[in-house]
Amino acid sequence: MRKNGVNMIKISAKNVDVFYGKKQALFNINLDIEENQVTALIGPSGCGKSTFLRCLNRMNDVIDICKVQGEIVINDFNINDKGCDVVRLREKIGMVFQKPNPFPKTLYENISYGPTIHGMAQSKQEMDEIVETSLKKAALWEEVKDRLHEPGTGLSGGQQQRLCIARAISVQPEVILMDEPCSALDPIATAQIEELIDELKKEHTIIIVTHSMAQAARVSQRTGFFHLGELIEHGSTDKIFKNPDNTKTQDYITGRFG
Amino acid sequence: MSEAPHTVKSYEEELKNLNSNIIKMGGFCEEALGKAIQAITTRNSDHAESVIKDDEKIDKFETLIEQQVVNLIALRQPMAIDLRETVTALKISSDLERIGDLAKNISKRTLLLNENLPKNLVDALVRVSSNVQKQLKSILDAYLDRSSSMAMNVWESDEKIDDLTNLCMQEVIKYLKENEKNLDDGTHLLFVTKNIERIGDHTTNVAEQVYYLVTGEYLEGDRPKGTEPIVTGEK
Ligand SMILES: Nc1ncnc2c1ncn2[C@@H]1O[C@H](COP(=O)(O)OP(=O)(O)O)[C@@H](O)[C@H]1O
Numbered sequence: 001m002r003k004n005g006v007n008m009i010k011i012s013a014k015n016v017d018v019f020y021g022k023k024q025a026l027f028n029i030n031l032d033i034e035e036n037q038v039t040a041l042i043g044p045s046g047c048g049k050s051t052f053l054r055c056l057n058r059m060n061d062v063i064d065i066c067k068v069q070g071e072i073v074i075n076d077f078n079i080n081d082k083g084c085d086v087v088r089l090r091e092k093i094g095m096v097f098q099k100p101n102p103f104p105k106t107l108y109e110n111i112s113y114g115p116t117i118h119g120m121a122q123s124k125q126e127m128d129e130i131v132e133t134s135l136k137k138a139a140l141w142e143e144v145k146d147r148l149h150e151p152g153t154g155l156s157g158g159q160q161q162r163l164c165i166a167r168a169i170s171v172q173p174e175v176i177l178m179d180e181p182c183s184a185l186d187p188i189a190t191a192q193i194e195e196l197i198d199e200l201k202k203e204h205t206i207i208i209v210t211h212s213m214a215q216a217a218r219v220s221q222r223t224g225f226f227h228l229g230e231l232i233e234h235g236s237t238d239k240i241f242k243n244p245d246n247t248k249t250q251d252y253i254t255g256r257f258g
Numbered sequence: 259m260s261e262a263p264h265t266v267k268s269y270e271e272e273l274k275n276l277n278s279n280i281i282k283m284g285g286f287c288e289e290a291l292g293k294a295i296q297a298i299t300t301r302n303s304d305h306a307e308s309v310i311k312d313d314e315k316i317d318k319f320e321t322l323i324e325q326q327v328v329n330l331i332a333l334r335q336p337m338a339i340d341l342r343e344t345v346t347a348l349k350i351s352s353d354l355e356r357i358g359d360l361a362k363n364i365s366k367r368t369l370l371l372n373e374n375l376p377k378n379l380v381d382a383l384v385r386v387s388s389n390v391q392k393q394l395k396s397i398l399d400a401y402l403d404r405s406s407s408m409a410m411n412v413w414e415s416d417e418k419i420d421d422l423t424n425l426c427m428q429e430v431i432k433y434l435k436e437n438e439k440n441l442d443d444g445t446h447l448l449f450v451t452k453n454i455e456r457i458g459d460h461t462t463n464v465a466e467q468v469y470y471l472v473t474g475e476y477l478e479g480d481r482p483k484g485t486e487p488i489v490t491g492e493k
């Protein structure tokens with residue numbers, strides 16, 4: 001793995017173009033994602049943040065008209081190569097979505113689902129442990145330990161989102177992708193997720209798409225600004241929010257757009 | 259400020275308003291310093307008294323600017339250039355407030371000075387003060403024009419003020435030694451000189467803020483220093 005200053009580079013996007021049919025959604029994106037850091041992707045709606053995020057675990061494969069070109073190198077391996085095992089890739093690169101989407105099953109089953117498919121537990125006891133640690137890491141254990149066999153859909157919005165995060169981390173991914181994970185949550189639930197993100201970055205590399213500039217500033221160490229399918233500027237969050245190089249970046253984060 | 263206006267007009271207005279209050283406050287400081295010096299050179303106590311009275315206006319601006327900054331931070335969460343505008347306004351206003359205080363102190367001492375001061379002392383004092391006045395004017399212009407090069411010039415010329423201050427103090431000390439009866443005058447003049455020099459220092463602080471405001475970077479390195487200041491009259 002290459003280094004960028006002090007941190008290792010976990011993911012390298014090289015000359016990435018994405019098309020939906022004839023319409024190009026991303027233009028020649030080059031971005032290094034640092035390991036054990038939180039990278040925030042910001043930009044106006046439709047600028048391609050989600051599209052880029054989906055490139056990182058080949059989620060665009062499920063969209064028929066979507067075509068991805070260029071390289072996404074993770075651990076020195078280009079995941080766009082034919083030989084890539086997509087199921088294993090998604091085990092390593094987990095994802096959390098905008099709306100909490102627990103399965104219509106019990107809390108326990110929500111978490112054990114992934115480890116079961118990936119054959120990660122040899123016994124009931126081992127699975128119990130995975131469920132417990134995942135919930136603990138997602139800061140949800142104390143709130144739900146007495147109702148593990150109740151449906152996940154019975155939780156509050158913030159709890160459901162933490163359940164989804166617990167589900168994502170149950171398979172020990174190296175990278176967690178989050179697409180506007182707090183946009184359906186109230187400020188307290190949002191703060192809990194943000195605190196959790198800070199905790200999770202010790203063991204995972206996190207990339208978060210957010211439409212809240214304040215959230216990007218709060219949770220991330222690196223920020224990338226997208227506009228009309230181009231990556232306009234990226235760098236330390238500090239720099240982007242105090243003294244960005246590009247006028248478009250400045251106009252966007254100071255609310256002077258369009 | 260950036261060329262493009264904010265999408266939210268009232269936010270734009272608030273930042274403009276903050277900016278114009280700094281300019282106004284700076285104008286009052288220039289006036290106070292000008293009058294304080296005139297009061298010495300022309301022995302006009304009306305000038306000195308108006309400086310003392312008007313300092314209240316400058317203090318009020320500081321309070322107003324502080325409230326505006328707190329409101330902007332709490333309600334608008336300024337970022338990038340807006341953040342730098344907001345934070346530097348707070349710091350600049352506190353330097354300007356000190357400049358006002360020092361001008362007031364000069365005026366209070368002026369009222370106690372003998373009517374007939376030796377010309378060479380007044381001249382030495384004017385040499386320092388006219389430089390400081392020029393600096394203050396330049397830095398307010400630099401703020402208005404968002405000019406980092408002008409700010410840098412002001413910052414670099416502080417050295418000259420330090421040197422002129424020391425020359426002036428040497429003159430006053432010589433006077434003190436030769437006129438033991440005029441101990442009061444000599445002491446007041448030492449403080450007046452020191453106060454003018456400190457106004458220069460606050461002007462240099464403002465220069466650092468203007469430079470940061472415009473470039474987002476801090477002026478690097480030690481402040482330019484003239485000869486070591488004389489603190490006491492002893493050798
Ligand atoms: N499934 C899709 N089919 C066709 N076009 C899409 C699809 N998803 C996204 N796009 C288009 O790609 C562009 C980028 O969208 P998206 O990545 O969702 O932006 P963001 O997440 O920044 O709001 C938009 O113009 C959008 O209309």
Ligand SMILES: [Mg+2]
Pocket residue numbers: 049050051179209
């Ligand atoms: Mg999106």
